[in-house]
Amino acid sequence: MPDVIYSLAGKRVYVAGHRGMVGSAIVRRLESEGCEILTVAHAEVDLRRQDQVEAWMAKNRPDAVFLAAAKVGGILANDTYPADFLYDNLILEANVIHAAYEARVEKLMFLGSSCIYPKLADQPIVEDALLTGSLEPTNEWYAIAKIAGLKLCAAYRKQHGKDFISAMPTNLYGPGDNFDLASSHVMPALIRKAHEAKVNGDKEIRIWGTGTPKREFLHVDDCADACVYLMKTYSAESHVNVGSGKDISILELAQLVAEVIGFEGDITRDLTKPDGTPRKLMSADKLRRLGWSPKIGLKEGIADAYHSFLNGHYLKRHIEAAE
Numbered sequence: 001m002p003d004v005i006y007s008l009a010g011k012r013v014y015v016a017g018h019r020g021m022v023g024s025a026i027v028r029r030l031e032s033e034g035c036e037i038l039t040v041a042h043a044e045v046d047l048r049r050q051d052q053v054e055a056w057m058a059k060n061r062p063d064a065v066f067l068a069a070a071k072v073g074g075i076l077a078n079d080t081y082p083a084d085f086l087y088d089n090l091i092l093e094a095n096v097i098h099a100a101y102e103a104r105v106e107k108l109m110f111l112g113s114s115c116i117y118p119k120l121a122d123q124p125i126v127e128d129a130l131l132t133g134s135l136e137p138t139n140e141w142y143a144i145a146k147i148a149g150l151k152l153c154a155a156y157r158k159q160h161g162k163d164f165i166s167a168m169p170t171n172l173y174g175p176g177d178n179f180d181l182a183s184s185h186v187m188p189a190l191i192r193k194a195h196e197a198k199v200n201g202d203k204e205i206r207i208w209g210t211g212t213p214k215r216e217f218l219h220v221d222d223c224a225d226a227c228v229y230l231m232k233t234y235s236a237e238s239h240v241n242v243g244s245g246k247d248i249s250i251l252e253l254a255q256l257v258a259e260v261i262g263f264e265g266d267i268t269r270d271l272t273k274p275d276g277t278p279r280k281l282m283s284a285d286k287l288r289r290l291g292w293s294p295k296i297g298l299k300e301g302i303a304d305a306y307h308s309f310l311n312g313h314y315l316k317r318h319i320e321a322a323e
């Protein structure tokens with residue numbers, strides 16, 4: 001491990017979005033860092049309200065912030081609610097980042113998404129591909145907000161010397177995911193579909209689109225580990241991809257999920273649903289060079305996500321903000 005340049009031990013660390021899949025994983029991961037973890041309920045602070053965010057930040061004075069709050073959703077939710085995905089994300093990022101600056105927060109990490117890259121970027125996608133081409137239309141609204149967030153961090157670094165950094169996770173899955181079929185991402189949808197088909201004795205499950213798009217997946221506990229690692233060891237304007245470095249077609253993923261869950265029927269396709277971008281495998285080289293690599297394999301990760309699904313984690317999270 002490279003030198004720790006920012007130790008979290010003894011620090012007051014605010015996790016924005018602690019009830020969401022990513023924020024809750026960061027909270028779990030921080031428990032071994034010897035820091036004081038700060039969270040705030042959505043009922044107390046709506047991150048879309050600047051006065052509430054600034055008052056809370058001024059009163060609680062965190063030393064460090066993980067900005068994991070976001071309005072998130074799968075391909076259909078992104079495509080159906082463009083105003084919500086653009087407005088909610090822009091406003092909460094701006095509020096938290098500016099309030100952190102005003103409250104003299106020492107270090108902040110902003111979490112983005114692999115959809116910030118051009119739809120047809122060369123694969124695997126290196127960090128420098130940002131803003132070199134047009135975005136994927138189904139999620140350009142969310143992508144624009146996430147690009148604004150990472151640029152805000154860069155701007156506060158440039159103008160005010162703030163140590164605000166950005167990480168861009170790939171498609172994440174794991175405990176605390178949203179299993180609502182209309183708004184979820186593909187992994188929790190497939191887990192739920194395969195489970196319910198098995199239990200009901202159905203002969204098929206139906207996936208959206210052609211099944212040919214390829215996606216990269218990372219277990220959320222690996223993502224949280226990488227975020228904490230970068231918080232402690234990384235300080236620069238440029239963002240860092242956080243992924244597994246491997247991708248898989250949606251049809252192959254459906255087959256793997258079916259195998260893990262024990263569903264033996266057919267997999268059919270709903271061609272009325274969008275495919276989205278054909279492929280978005282991020283380059284993992286920069287993070288590897290920085291000394292971090294994932295620990296949870298895809299099959300093992302799916303089994304863990306299924307386990308958490310069975311334990312009742314049917315969380316419907318339209319906003320990963322604190323509640």
Ligand code: GFB
Pocket residue numbers: 073074075076078113114115138139142143170171172183184185186187189190206207208209213215250273274275276277
């Ligand atoms: O995970 P997903 O919703 O989002 O869909 P994106 C990935 C692929 O899986 C698409 C297919 O090709 C879907 O058509 N798919 C197959 C399904 N069956 C299903 C299903 O039952 N449910 C869902 N949801 N998909 C999101 C962005 O894009 O990725 C977000 O919209 C964010 O903004 C996120 O960036 C990480 O990978 O296409």
